[in-house]
Amino acid sequence: MKLSKRRGGLVAAGVAAAMMLSACGGSDDNGGGSGGTSAEGGGSFSVYVGEPENALIPGNTTESEGHQVISSLWTGLVEYAADGAVEYTGVAESIESEDNTTWTVTLKDGWTFHDGTPVTAQSFVDAWNYTAYSPNAQGASYFFSNILGYDDLQAPTDAEGNVTGDPAAQEMSGLRVIDDTTFEVELASPFAQFPVTVGYNAFWPLPEAFFEDPEGFGTQPIGNGPFQAEGEFVPGQGITVTRYEDFAGEDPAVADSVEFRVYADLNTGYNDLQAGNLDVLPDLPPDALASAEDVLGDRFLEAPSSGFTYLGFPTYDERYSDPRVRQALSMAVDRQAISDAIFNGSRTPADAYVAPVVDGYREGVCEYCELDVDAANALLDEAGFDRSQPIELWFNAGAGHDAWVQAVGNQLRENLGVDYVLRGELDFAEYLPLLDEQGVTGPFRLGWSMDYPSPQNYLEPLYSTAALPPAGSNATFYSNPEFDELIQQGNSASSNEEALDFYNQAEDILLEDMPIIPMFFDLEQAGHSENVSDVVIDVFGDIDVANVVPVS
C-alpha cells in the first residue's frame, strides 16, 4: 500500500485510494503472484504519461506517449533486449528467409488476446492489411510500403491530392496465411533487417473484436501483452491496466495494476513525484535536470536513448551545395560546450550518423564532428564561402530549440567570423511543409528517433533518394546513387555482419558528404518514487512497466 505524504485527516478517500485498495485486495486472490523482491502481493503504481495523440491503436500510434501506454498492452512478434538486440521472446517462434525477400513467420502456440481469443497468423495479416489500407488513414501505414501489393491499397489521387476513388485491393498480395501459426511475407525488395523491424508497434496483432468496432477498441484496447486495459482511456486523465493472468510471454507483469496518469505539464508531474503521489516519471523537466540527481538520489535514472538531433543542410541551396562548406560548419561547432551550457550535459555530442543504442554504431567515426577552428576556416576559404552574408539558422517555434540553436550561431560567428540570423518563427505545421518544398535558406533543426534498432533506420529514411519528400523524411534533399546502392546491398545482405558492413560503408559516404551537422545523441532521464524498484529505461526511452516492482 502506497503511503501518501499528505495529511491523512484532510484527504477525502478519493478514487485513487479506492483503486489502490481494490488492487491490493485483488492480489490476495492470486496469492503466489510472480517474482520480485517484495512483490508477493503484486501491488500497484502510477506512471506519468503525456496525452497520447491518437486512439490507442498500434497502427495509428507514431509518437512516444501513446507508445508508452500500448507497449504495456501488447507484445509483438519479437522483443528487443536492453542493447537493442532482437530476442525471440515475443509471439514469433522464428522468422526465416532464404532470399531476404520471402519471409516465413512461425508463431508460438498458446498466445491469447485479453478477450480470450487466440493470436493467430490471421491476427497479424488482418492487422497489417488494415493499417496499410489508406482509407483507414492509419499513421503507421508507410511501414508496410516494402510489402508486395502495398501500392494497391493506396487510394488513387488527382494532381491536387484529392482522393478520386477506392484502392484497387483490400489485402496486400505479399501476405499469405499458411495455417493458424504460419504466414508468409513477400517483400517488394530484399530486406535482411525485416525481423528487426517487426517488433515495432505498427506490426502488432489485432483481435477480431477490433474490426467490429475500431473506435471503441481505441479507447479500451485488447492486446496480447502483460497487462490488460481495466477500463476506458479517459482523455486528460488516463487509463488503468491490470495484470493479464493468461499472458503467454516469459516475463509476466510483476505489479497487479498500473495507472497511466495523463499530465499536461512535466513540472507538475515532477512535483507530484517528489510528494510521493506519482511513482514513475519517464522524463524529467529540463529545469530540474541540474538538481534532480541531488533531489532523487538513487531514484534518478539516466540512459542513452535513440533520439538524435541534427542541423540539416538545404543541399539544393547553392551556398550549401559544396561538401567542404558543410564539413567546415560542422567542425566549427563545439557540441560539448553547448550540451554543458544549455542542457546541463544531458546530451551526448554526436560523433556519428548512427546512434550508440544500435549495433553498428562506431564511436568517434565522424571526423568533421570534432571542433577544429583552423581546419574549418581553411576549408571555407578553399570553397570560396561568402562570409559577408549571414547564415540563416532554422528551427520550429515553441519547442525549446531557441537557446541551443542560438549557441550554435554564436559559435559560428566567433569561430568563422560569419554572422547568423535565427529563423525560429514557424510552428511545426508551417515548418515541415516549408522543408518539404525546399523553402529554407540555411541549416535547419530536425530530430529523429528510431522505430526499430537497426542502423538502417538511421540511414535510409533520412538520406536515401527514395525518401525524398513529400513521401519521406529526407529534408536535406541529399541524393547519392552510391549511398543508395550500399543501402540496397545492406538490405539484401545474407548475414547481419555483412549488412552492418554495407551500412557502415554507406555511413562513410555521409561522413564525407556531410548532408547534416550531427549535433546530439539524447540521454533519457527518469525518476521514480520510493514505492517502486527495478525501474529501467529501455532503448526506446520508455519504461518497461511489466518489470517494475512495487515495494509495499
Next chain:
Amino acid sequence: MGRYIARRFLLTIPVLLGASFLIFALVYALPGDPIRALGGDRPLAPAVVAQLTDEFNLNDPLWLQYVKYLGDLLQGDFGTDFRGREVIDTISQRMPVTVQLAVVAIAFEILIGIVAGVLAGIRKNGFFDNVVLVSTTLIVSIPILVLAFIAQFTFGLQLGLFPIAGVNEGWYSFLLPGLVLAAGSLAYVARLTRTSIAENMRADYVRTARAKGLPRRDVIVRHTLRNSLIPVVTFIGADIGTLMGGAIVTETVFNLPGIGRAVFDAVRAQEGAVVVGIVTLLVFVFIFFNLVVDVLYAVLDPRIRYE
C-alpha cells in the same frame, strides 16, 4: 419578463452564427498544414494524407467548409478531431471539470470577496479597510502563473495540505486551483463591494433605517448590502462566462483536464471542428449568464422591470 427572456434567446441565434463563422475563418486563416504536422519527423504516407485531407474537407474553399460543418451541426453532429474522437465527447468529458473549477472559484469570489468588501466598507479607512486595500493590491499585481506555482509548491508539495495535481480527490482537488483562479477576481470583487457599501452607508435610506432603530445587522445586510450588490453581480456574471471558457494556466499547472486546455491544444493543432464546436458553446454560455445577470437585477432592485 417571459417575453423579454424569449426575445433575448432569439437574439442569440445570429450571434452564434456570426461567432462560429468568425472562429471558423480564423482557424482557416492559420498558416501551415495541420495534416503534415500530424506525422512529425516522418511524413504520413501520401494516400493517408489525401484521405485525411478529404475527410476533413481541407481542400474545399472556406465557405464550403463552413456550410458542410453547419450542415452536420444542424443534424447534431459536432464532428470529430483529427484523431477520430467525437468533439461532443471531448466537450462532455471536459466540461464537468471546468464547471467544478468555475463553481469553486466563484464560491471563493462571493464568500471571501463580498465578506471582505463589506467589512472594509462599513468602516471606511479603518484598520480592516487598509488590510484589504494592501492585500488586494498585492494579489492583483502577481501574475496568475506565478501564483499558481507558488501555491502548488507551498501548499501542495511542502506543506502537503492539498493535492498537487489531478482531479482524483473530488471537490477537494479543486480547492487550491479554485482559490488561485479566483484570486484576481476576488480582489476585484472585494474592492467593488467595499466602494459600493461605503457609498451607500451614507445614503438617505440607510440613515432612515438607522433612525428607525433597526438593528445594525439588518441595516447592513438587508438595506445596504442588497443595494450595493448590483455592480458586483454584473462583474461576477461576466466572470462566470469567462471562467467557463476554462483557465488554461490553472488547468495546466494543476493538471485539470478542462475545456480551456482542450481549446488550447485544438488551436495549436489547427483542428477547426474542435475549436468552433467548443467556442460556439462557450459563446452561448456567456450569453446565457449575461441574461441571468440581467434578470437578477430585477430581483435585487424591484424598480427595474423588463417588459
